[in-house]
Amino acid sequence: MSQTTLASLSGVRKRFGKIQALDGFDLAVKRGELLAVLGPNGAGKSTAISILLGLQTADEGSAELFGHAPQEIDGRRRIGVMMQEVMLPGVMRPRELLEQVASYYPVPYDVDEVIARMSLEGLLKRPYGKLSGGQKRQVQFALAICGRPELLFLDEPTVGLDVQAREALWKVVRELMHEGCSIVLTTHYLEEAEALADRVAVMARGRLITTGSVNEIRSHVSRKQVSCVSRLAPDTVRAWPEAAQVEMERDRLQINTREAEALLVRLFREDPQLSDIEVKRAGLAEAFTELTNESKGAA
Amino acid sequence: MNSVSMPASRLWAAYFGEMRFEFVKSLRTPAFAVPTLFFPIMFYLLFGIFLGSMRGNSGMSQYTFATYGVFGAMGPGLFGFGVSLAIEREQGLLLLKQALPQPPGAYLMARAAMAMLFVAIISLMLTLMAVLIGGVPLSISQGTRLFFIDVLGALPFCAIGMFLGSLVSGSASPAIVNLIFLPMAFLSGLWLPLQFMPKFLADIAPIWPAYHLAQMALGTVGAPSAGTTASHVAVLASVTLVFFLLAMRRMHGSGFRLLGARPKRTLAIAAGVTAVVLGLSLSGVIGGKPASKEDAPAATDAASAAADTPVSVAPAGVAAPATPVLANFDEGSEAAAYGVGWTAVGDETRGGNSKATQRLVGGGVAGSKGALEVTGEVGEAIQYPFAGTMFFPVGPPMQGLMDYSGKKALTFQARGDGRRYMLMVISGVQMDAIPLMVDFEAGADWHEVRLDLAKLGAADFKRVRAIGIGTMGPTGPFRFEIDDVRLE
Numbered sequence: 001m002s003q004t005t006l007a008s009l010s011g012v013r014k015r016f017g018k019i020q021a022l023d024g025f026d027l028a029v030k031r032g033e034l035l036a037v038l039g040p041n042g043a044g045k046s047t048a049i050s051i052l053l054g055l056q057t058a059d060e061g062s063a064e065l066f067g068h069a070p071q072e073i074d075g076r077r078r079i080g081v082m083m084q085e086v087m088l089p090g091v092m093r094p095r096e097l098l099e100q101v102a103s104y105y106p107v108p109y110d111v112d113e114v115i116a117r118m119s120l121e122g123l124l125k126r127p128y129g130k131l132s133g134g135q136k137r138q139v140q141f142a143l144a145i146c147g148r149p150e151l152l153f154l155d156e157p158t159v160g161l162d163v164q165a166r167e168a169l170w171k172v173v174r175e176l177m178h179e180g181c182s183i184v185l186t187t188h189y190l191e192e193a194e195a196l197a198d199r200v201a202v203m204a205r206g207r208l209i210t211t212g213s214v215n216e217i218r219s220h221v222s223r224k225q226v227s228c229v230s231r232l233a234p235d236t237v238r239a240w241p242e243a244a245q246v247e248m249e250r251d252r253l254q255i256n257t258r259e260a261e262a263l264l265v266r267l268f269r270e271d272p273q274l275s276d277i278e279v280k281r282a283g284l285a286e287a288f289t290e291l292t293n294e295s296k297g298a299a
Numbered sequence: 300m301n302s303v304s305m306p307a308s309r310l311w312a313a314y315f316g317e318m319r320f321e322f323v324k325s326l327r328t329p330a331f332a333v334p335t336l337f338f339p340i341m342f343y344l345l346f347g348i349f350l351g352s353m354r355g356n357s358g359m360s361q362y363t364f365a366t367y368g369v370f371g372a373m374g375p376g377l378f379g380f381g382v383s384l385a386i387e388r389e390q391g392l393l394l395l396k397q398a399l400p401q402p403p404g405a406y407l408m409a410r411a412a413m414a415m416l417f418v419a420i421i422s423l424m425l426t427l428m429a430v431l432i433g434g435v436p437l438s439i440s441q442g443t444r445l446f447f448i449d450v451l452g453a454l455p456f457c458a459i460g461m462f463l464g465s466l467v468s469g470s471a472s473p474a475i476v477n478l479i480f481l482p483m484a485f486l487s488g489l490w491l492p493l494q495f496m497p498k499f500l501a502d503i504a505p506i507w508p509a510y511h512l513a514q515m516a517l518g519t520v521g522a523p524s525a526g527t528t529a530s531h532v533a534v535l536a537s538v539t540l541v542f543f544l545l546a547m548r549r550m551h552g553s554g555f556r557l558l559g560a561r562p563k564r565t566l567a568i569a570a571g572v573t574a575v576v577l578g579l580s581l582s583g584v585i586g587g588k589p590a591s592k593e594d595a596p597a598a599t600d601a602a603s604a605a606a607d608t609p610v611s612v613a614p615a616g617v618a619a620p621a622t623p624v625l626a627n628f629d630e631g632s633e634a635a636a637y638g639v640g641w642t643a644v645g646d647e648t649r650g651g652n653s654k655a656t657q658r659l660v661g662g663g664v665a666g667s668k669g670a671l672e673v674t675g676e677v678g679e680a681i682q683y684p685f686a687g688t689m690f691f692p693v694g695p696p697m698q699g700l701m702d703y704s705g706k707k708a709l710t711f712q713a714r715g716d717g718r719r720y721m722l723m724v725i726s727g728v729q730m731d732a733i734p735l736m737v738d739f740e741a742g743a744d745w746h747e748v749r750l751d752l753a754k755l756g757a758a759d760f761k762r763v764r765a766i767g768i769g770t771m772g773p774t775g776p777f778r779f780e781i782d783d784v785r786l787e
Contacts, residue, residue: 053398054397054398054560055394055397055398055554056554069560071559071560072560073400073402073403073559073560076398076399076400077305077400079398081395081398081399083391083394083395083398085391086390086391086394086395087390087392089392091324091327091328092324092327096320096323099316100320101399103309103312103316103317104313104400104402105305106304106309127327147399147400
């Protein structure tokens with residue numbers, strides 16, 4: 001499988017006053033993948049995407065979109081964009097908005113096709129300003145895909161959507177990937193990244209911490225979560241060097257640990273009645289927290 | 300990597316679609332459409348036509364017609380850029396458009412085109428109301444000129460609006476735009492002629508761009524105006540350029556590339572197209588016509604009846620001879636000291652039936668040998684008749700120009716049948732410029748008529764074509780004598 005790079009940032013630095021938003025950031029988006037960019041607020045996600053879209057210029061380093069500088073229109077004719085916090089003209093109807101955005105592209109989808117695909121038929125009579133928050137997001141998503149993009153940038157696409165609408169949007173995202181569209185997704189919903197992403201890039205403090213598949217990211221993380229029913233007091237366990245973090249949830253003891261095996265041996269020794277044991281590898285959320293905390297510690 | 304090229308037809312369609320989108324959007328936004336579209340039309344109907352007709356002042360009807368058109372030309376640019384740009388800059392729409400492959404400059408072009416289209420609608424509506432309801436005398440050529448003055452006149456206000464929109468917040472922008480729009484309209488004399496204003500306000504009026512547009516509009520409909528077309532165009536073009544560049548700098552500083560990745564190339568193409576369009580409209584429609592300098596807003600048919608001959612260069616006339624004497628009629632001839640002499644004229648060439656004849660008579664002023672007697676009859680075939688005698692300083696008549704700007708006063712002796720007569724100075728580059736007219740009474744005894752040229756600002760004394768003495772009515776027979784005409 002050829003791994004053509006569609007968009008890339010290399011060695012990018014960007015400073016806003018005293019804040020170093022990006023500090024030598026590298027990122028490459030390959031053809032056909034869905035790359036989720038994760039990171040806490042202030043990690044530099046939106047700055048990185050802004051530079052890839054040509055909305056800002058890097059102080060140092062380079063950005064490319066389909067082999068062009070992002071400011072050049074040629075590269076941008078092959079992308080679709082859904083941004084957070086954009087207010088579209090409220091007096092215009094969804095079809096008019098779609099026709100306008102589609103007109104910017106060389107070979108867009110038929111507007112009716114997009115309307116059908118996003119099930120917007122029921123919204124066409126109303127001006128955009130009269131739509132609900134979720135309906136507006138659906139229209140914005142339709143605008144992002146109407147140009148038949150090869151690369152789609154989605155910034156928090158499902159904020160404000162109910163579960164059904166979110167599932168429906170995910171379905172379209174998967175279809176688009178199946179048709180060969182590459183996607184860069186920035187999201188706060190880790191489950192969204194887990195559900196969709198081929199690859200995750202974790203950012204913190206303006207740098208790329210790690211990148212890999214969801215499973216690889218998880219495996220980076222040595223922590224496991226042990227859950228059990230025990231008569232041991234949480235404070236007792238908390239004092240053990242094997243336990244990193246201990247919480248009592250209802251009647252269950254939740255223990256975060258790097259040494260699951262040693263912890264289990266000690267638990268059985270101290271409480272032979274120990275029951276109902278579960279051992280889980282950490283999810284993306286825990287992995288993410290740990291990775292970004294480590295970077296903070298290292299810095 | 301395969302490249303996707305945008306077919307030219309799709310690119311044009313995108314620019315055009317953007318304009319249509321912008322127009323529909325503006326039309327559906329009451330906060331924009333009501334003040335820009337309906338206020339000038341409604342105000343003109345109320346204050347220009349109904350109130351004007353009650354006053355019964357025909358001079359005012361042309362004034363208000365011209366100035367409300369300028370008021371209408373201000374709004375769409377100021378609000379379209381000032382308010383919408385401020386709001387869309389804040390709401391992220393401008394940023395999204397920049398991430399999307401919106402063609403370079405489409406945002407600005409669509410907005411400017413929308414503003415000009417709104418102005419075109421306003422201008423046409425006002426013209427229809429002025430002619431059909433207000434009874435404002437207006438020729439097709441005047442109407443066309445005014446239309447282009449208003450529509451192109453939207454551009455400086457687009458640039459000012461753009462500058463404001465780049466500066467202020469979306470929520471503050473309507474208030475700020477109104478704070479500039481309404482006072483500027485008032486201070487430029489759009490609602491109330493400047494002579495009714497405190498002198499210092501009238502004196503500083505030329506600092507407002509709307510004042511310059513108004514003077515061009517007033518000159519076009521034959522109302523009194525000041526300055527030349529060239530000076531007004533220069534001021535308005537400079538205002539447009541300066542505010543546009545300031546706004547672009549400010550937007551660029553905030554990371555907005557309104558003209559795409561290669562702003563200079565886009566700007567050069569846009570400037571080229573604009574220059575061609577402006578050049579064609581200015582030379583073809585407005586021409587090198589200086590805003591006519593006229594005291595009395597009469598004789599508009601003189602402007603419309605004459606051919607439109609745009610003259611782009613405006614040299615001064617031949618230097619006037621040192622002698623102050625134009626004619627004393629003592630040498631047994633009707634000839635003047637120079638030039639083509641005195642010629643009796645009627646208005647037959649303009650389709651009228653007024654006639655005049657002239658002859659030398661004895662018994663000039665202060666016992667001098669001769670005087671020139673002019674007799675005839677004023678007809679009623681045309682609206683603005685004229686009969687009398689005319690002096691052409693440089694031949695051929697009406698073609699040659701003489702520079703009298705070094706002279707201070709025009710004096711002559713007159714007597715006659717007790718009617719009121721008119722001294723007329725035809726001057727300026729344009730053949731159809733409305734002449735300066737000053738009336739005087741010719742009683743039974745000789746008396747001197749003296750005109751201080753410095754106080755007659757409304758004629759172009761650098762370029763005098765003819766000096767006439769005669770009558771514009773009332774109809775019927777007339778007789779007067781003149782003697783000892785001097786320019787000193």
